[in-house]
Amino acid sequence: MNVIVCIKQVPSLANVKIDLETGRFKRDGIESVINPFDKYAVEEGVRIREKIGGKVIVITMGPPQAESALRETISRGADEAFLISDKIFGGSDTLATSYTLSSAIKFIGNYDIIICGKQALDGATAQVGPGVAEMLNIPHVAHVKKIEFIDDKLIRVERMMEDGYDLIESSFPVLLTIIEGINSPRIPSLRGKMFSKKAIIKTLDAETIGVDAKKTGLNGSPTQVMKVFVTQQQRNYGKKFSGDVKEIAVALVKRLSKLGIV
Amino acid sequence: MVMDYMLSEEEQMIVEIARTIAIEKIKPLRDYYDEKEEFPWDIVKEFAKADLFATYIPEEYGGFGKGVMGLVLVVEELCKVDGAISLSLAATALGAFPILISGSEEQKKKYLPDIASGKKIAAFGLTEAGAGSDATGMTTTAVKDGDYYILNGSKRFITNGGDAETYVIFAKTNHSRGARGISCFILEKGDPGFNFGKKEKKMGIRASSTRELVFNDCKIHKCRLLGREGQGLVIAQTTLDNSRPGVAAQALGIATGALNEAVDYARKRVQFGQPIISFQIIQHMLADMATEIEAARALLYASARMIDSGKVRRTSKESAMTKLFCSEVAMKVTTNAVQIFGGYGYTKEYPVEKMMRDAKITTLYEGTSQIQKNEIALNLIKEYVTKSK
Ligand SMILES: Cc1cc2nc3c(=O)[nH]c(=O)nc-3n(C[C@H](O)[C@H](O)[C@H](O)COP(=O)(O)OP(=O)(O)OC[C@H]3O[C@@H](n4cnc5c(N)ncnc54)[C@H](O)[C@@H]3O)c2cc1C
Numbered sequence: 049m050n051v052i053v054c055i056k057q058v059p060s061l062a063n064v065k066i067d068l069e070t071g072r073f074k075r076d077g078i079e080s081v082i083n084p085f086d087k088y089a090v091e092e093g094v095r096i097r098e099k100i101g102g103k104v105i106v107i108t109m110g111p112p113q114a115e116s117a118l119r120e121t122i123s124r125g126a127d128e129a130f131l132i133s134d135k136i137f138g139g140s141d142t143l144a145t146s147y148t149l150s151s152a153i154k155f156i157g158n159y160d161i162i163i164c165g166k167q168a169l170d171g172a173t174a175q176v177g178p179g180v181a182e183m184l185n186i187p188h189v190a191h192v193k194k195i196e197f198i199d200d201k202l203i204r205v206e207r208m209m210e211d212g213y214d215l216i217e218s219s220f221p222v223l224l225t226i227i228e229g230i231n232s233p234r235i236p237s238l239r240g241k242m243f244s245k246k247a248i249i250k251t252l253d254a255e256t257i258g259v260d261a262k263k264t265g266l267n268g269s270p271t272q273v274m275k276v277f278v279t280q281q282q283r284n285y286g287k288k289f290s291g292d293v294k295e296i297a298v299a300l301v302k303r304l305s306k307l308g309i310v
Numbered sequence: 311m312v313m314d315y316m317l318s319e320e321e322q323m324i325v326e327i328a329r330t331i332a333i334e335k336i337k338p339l340r341d342y343y344d345e346k347e348e349f350p351w352d353i354v355k356e357f358a359k360a361d362l363f364a365t366y367i368p369e370e371y372g373g374f375g376k377g378v379m380g381l382v383l384v385v386e387e388l389c390k391v392d393g394a395i396s397l398s399l400a401a402t403a404l405g406a407f408p409i410l411i412s413g414s415e416e417q418k419k420k421y422l423p424d425i426a427s428g429k430k431i432a433a434f435g436l437t438e439a440g441a442g443s444d445a446t447g448m449t450t451t452a453v454k455d456g457d458y459y460i461l462n463g464s465k466r467f468i469t470n471g472g473d474a475e476t477y478v479i480f481a482k483t484n485h486s487r488g489a490r491g492i493s494c495f496i497l498e499k500g501d502p503g504f505n506f507g508k509k510e511k512k513m514g515i516r517a518s519s520t521r522e523l524v525f526n527d528c529k530i531h532k533c534r535l536l537g538r539e540g541q542g543l544v545i546a547q548t549t550l551d552n553s554r555p556g557v558a559a560q561a562l563g564i565a566t567g568a569l570n571e572a573v574d575y576a577r578k579r580v581q582f583g584q585p586i587i588s589f590q591i592i593q594h595m596l597a598d599m600a601t602e603i604e605a606a607r608a609l610l611y612a613s614a615r616m617i618d619s620g621k622v623r624r625t626s627k628e629s630a631m632t633k634l635f636c637s638e639v640a641m642k643v644t645t646n647a648v649q650i651f652g653g654y655g656y657t658k659e660y661p662v663e664k665m666m667r668d669a670k671i672t673t674l675y676e677g678t679s680q681i682q683k684n685e686i687a688l689n690l691i692k693e694y695v696t697k698s699k
Contacts, residue, residue, distance in 0.1 A: 235330050238361035238374060241323045 049102035049200060049220075051093040052153055053126065054164045054180065055086035057110055057117040061169060066278055082117045085165025087124070089226055091233040092195065093163050094125035100200060103127045105156060109137055109148055115249050123236035123244035130156065134254040136261055141269035142171070146179025148257075148264045153184060155257040161203070162223040166191055177225035188223035189216050193230055313604055315611050321383055324376065327360050328387035340392040343517035344664055349473045350395045350517050357399055358428025366403060367410070371422035377618035378552055382559035382610060389563025390570070393668030394517035396563075398431055400556045401469035401518070404676070405432025407549040408478045408494055412537035421476055421496065430475035434553075435465035435523050436546055443681050445480070445546060446489045450525060452481035457532050459483075459495065461525040464507065467675075471521030472506040475499045479523070480542045492542030496534045503528030514667030551625045552617060554633040554676050558610045561633075561640035561672035562603065568640075568647035568665045569599050575660070576650055592650060599643045606636045627689035634682035637672035644669040 060079045067074050082090075093104040106121040108114050109132040118129035132152045140148060153159060162184075164177035174190070181188030189207050196215065197204040207214040208227055236244075254261065262268060289299045304310040317325065335356045343350050357363055365380030367373025374380060381403050388396035406425050409417055424430040441447035450463025461481055465471075477497040484491035497504055507522025537545055573596060576587035586592050613632040617625050644666040648655035655662045673679045 235327065235334065235356070235360055237359060238323060238327055238365065241327065242320060242374075245319070 049096060049100050049160050050158055051096055051102065051104045051161045051163060052156065052159045053086070053089050053093045053104060053106045053121070054149055054162065054177070055090065055106055055108045055117060055121060056083045056165075056168045057081070057108060057114040058083045058169045068278060080113065080117070082120055083165055083168050083170075085167060085169070085226075085228055087165075087233040088228055088230050089163040089165045090121045090124055090126060091231045092224075092226055093161075094234075095231065096161065096195070096198060097125075097127075100198065102160070105129065105159075107132055107149065107152055107156070109133070109140070109145060109152070112251075118249050119244045119247065120236070122247045123240040124234060125240060129247070129249050131249055131251045132257065133251050136254050136265045136267075139266035139269060140264060141271045142173050142175040142179055143270060144264050144266075144268035146176050146183055147268060148259055149176065150180045150183035151257045151259045152252055153180065155252065160220040160222075162186075162221070164223065164225045166225045166227045174225070177223060181223035184221075184223070186221045186223060187218050188225070189218065190225045192224045192226045195230075313607070315607070317383075320374075320376065321379065324362075324365055324380060324383050325387050328362060328384045329390075331356050331360055331362070332388050332391035336388065336392045336395055340395065340517075340661075340664075341658070343392075343395060345516075347511070347516045349519050350398060353395050354398050354428065354431065363399060363402065363428040363431075364426040367406065367422055367426040371418055372426035373422070377614070378555050379611070379614040379618055382555050382614050385556055385559040386563040386566070386607075386610075389560045390567040392517070393560055393564040393567075393665065394515040396560065397469060397515055397518040398473070400553075400560060401434065402432040402474070403556055404434040404549065404553045405470070405474065405476060405478050407552045408434070408536055408545050409496065411548050411552070412494070412541065412545050413496075416533075417496065417536065425476065431470055431473060432476040432478070433468050433470040433474035434549070435468045435471075435477055435479045437465060437467050438463070439466045443678060446492070446543065448480065448482060448492065450479070450481040451485075452483050452493060452495060454483070454532075455529075458529050459532060459535070461495070461497075461503070461528040461530065463525055465523040467510065467520050468523050469518055469520055469675075471519060471523055472509065473519050477504075477523065478536065479525075480546055481525075483539050483542075487540060489543050490540045492546075493539045494536040494542040494545045495530060496536060497528070497530060501528055501530055513670060514664070515671050547626065548624065550676055551629045554629040554682075555610055555614050555617070557672050557676050558606070558613075558632045558636035561636040561669060562606050562610055564665050564669045564672070565599070565603050565606070565636075565640040565643040568644045568662055568669075569596070569603060571660065571662050571665070572596060572599070572647040572650045575654075579652075586650070595646050595650060599646055602639045603643060606639045609635055627686055627693075630677070630682040630685040630689075633672075633676065634679050634686070637669075638679060640669040640672055641666075 057080045060081045064078055065074045097104050104126045106118055106126045106129040108118055112133055115131050118131060122129055137148055167174035178188050178190055189205055191208040192205045193208040193213060194206040196206055204217045207216050289296045335353055362384050364373040365376045365384055366378060369375045385396050385400050402425060409421050425432055436445050438448050452459040452461045479495050479497050480492055482491050483493040503526045505524045507524050510520040576592050577585050579586045610632050613628040616628055647662040648666050651660055651662050654660055657663060
């Protein structure tokens with residue numbers, strides 16, 4: 049069973065600031081981390097391997113610095129990692145990213161499951177996972193909260209819904225996007241950390257994976273960010289009633305009927 | 311900025327992992343274990359998974375070969391958050407050192423890999439009811455009987471007692487030879503005639519088990535003898551040379567944790583219309599605490615590096631100085647941390663109350679502060695005599 053996990057490096061939100069002029073993150077001096085949702089994806093991949101064998105391959109599309117995120121996933125149990133990096137990938141929207149990732153996955157080949165976090169912390173579109181599945185023409189299940197059953201032929205997962213969950217069965221290959229809390233990601237071991245320092249991480253560029261330059265980067269991105277702005281939070285303070293129970297009840301009912309609620 | 315001790319990249323990894331476990335796994339449970347006095351098995355499993363039991367064990371036995379430095383970095387980091395839970399690991403090292411120091415190849419291969427992987431924890435049994443500071447006063451005996459030894463007697467205050475699988479035990483094989491009549495054995499939980507007595511209820515380090523070990527015609531094969539007959543006391547002393555920095559690291563970790571809490575609290579607590587950290591007397595207390603902690607750390611790391619260099623046969627003086635200094639600093643720092651917290655520091659609402667209780671043990675076990683001073687002085691005299699010859 050070969051698992052490919054797609055991750056993204058994002059700015060750590062712990063102390064990120066927003067430039068009010070441009071509406072963009074001030075990235076200078078901000079530490080980059082693995083997208084928190086993707087940590088669950090890596091852990092789930094490693095658990096599948098521990099259960100039924102195979103390999104966990106982690107990929108990310110990003111600048112050369114994203115290699116550190118890949119190394120971290122190796123310390124957390126992944127077997128191999130590829131950095132998908134090329135100047136022409138810059139400025140990709142979710143469509144171009146899905147295209148580029150799916151091209152890389154085709155190049156790597158021989159996969160049974162692809163796992164993505166449910167969304168990235170910065171963009172929060174949740175589109176890339178399903179997008180990759182469409183381009184690979186394979187089924188996907190989004191918002192997986194639990195892998196209920198898995199063997200070498202079949203997987204059954206619980207998909208989180210607003211009013212409960214769906215139980216969905218699929219053959220392979222399949223793409224899953226998973227939600228936080230599906231597992232608790234392991235703390236890297238010393239052996240894992242040492243190994244990850246020495247691991248060789250290959251870079252795959254546009255030519256290697258054979259992408260069509262028109263479909264990636266800015267060229268391949270029909271959506272462009274026009275403007276980003278910071279919304280002013282409106283503070284609607286609640287109203288507090290005081291007095292004894294009866295007084296409070298009377299005041300509350302009065303207020304509710306004034307609002308036309310009762 | 312923090313003082314730079316030129317830790318290697320791998321040493322920094324050790325620190326990072328220990329810190330993550332301390333914060334993510336230990337912190338949420340430290341009050342629980344302190345109150346319940348239970349053995350922290352779930353956290354021991356985390357140590358094992360993260361390879362923390364393996365840092366100081368040589369690579370050929372499944373470890374990382376990072377020496378005493380590798381051990382003290384783990385213990386210090388864990389103890390910044392909790393001074394008791396890490397003892398499962400530190401006291402395992404105390405039980406592993408005699409095997410490392412004087413075990414045969416066969417014994418090392420048999421016992422060390424399971425200790426490195428965290429599959430089995432270990433313990434060290436020297437102290438008896440009537441033999442504390444003076445270990446030579448022990449009355450546990452091991453009598454040779456063909457290919458076997460028969461042990462009788464009991465050991466008191468044994469850390470990890472009852473929870474460990476592997477025990478290094480000291481017993482007299484020859485009464486008439488005094489200090490040279492002590493031998494050292496490896497016992498396994500379940501050996502016939504090897505039982506556990508009462509568990510102590512303690513002031514601090516309550517997540518650590520401290521039990522009595524009882525030997526009633528406990529029969530073990532002679533392959534369990536460590537070193538040769540009569541070498542026991544030297545093995546114990548050499549072990550303590552290696553393990554006392556571990557106690558020092560525990561002390562230092564607790565002290566550092568207490569200082570962090572004290573600075574944080576002093577910035578927030580307002581009296582007379584200002585944060586108490588604006589009072590110079592509080593600032594000076596914190597300055598003294600920070601300076602003594604840094605001096606303690608410098609001494610600890612220097613001793614650990616000296617031991618690991620393997621250039622000298624014995625480091626009794628340096629290890630004793632390190633343990634003496636770090637443990638006394640820990641007591642002073644934690645007491646002052648409680649002082650800075652005022653009445654709140656005396657309550658269980660804040661962690662400094664526990665830190666002060668936990669710190670106290672470091673001035674007591676593996677030799678009291680008085681015994682460390684004896685050791686230091688004895689070595690000074692020896693050095694003086696050698697020089698003046
Ligand atoms: C929680 C805990 C865990 C422990 N874990 C272990 C363990 O894992 N393995 C193990 O073998 N032991 C262990 N011990 C035992 C510990 O090492 C002893 O308690 C310690 O060595 C002191 O011995 P004692 O308690 O008998 O005190 P005593 O030796 O009776 O000392 C009493 C007082 O007299 C002083 N004193 C004694 N002799 C002298 C001297 N010559 N000069 C000046 N002052 C002196 C001491 O400093 C002390 O202040 C543990 C103890 C505790 C409390």
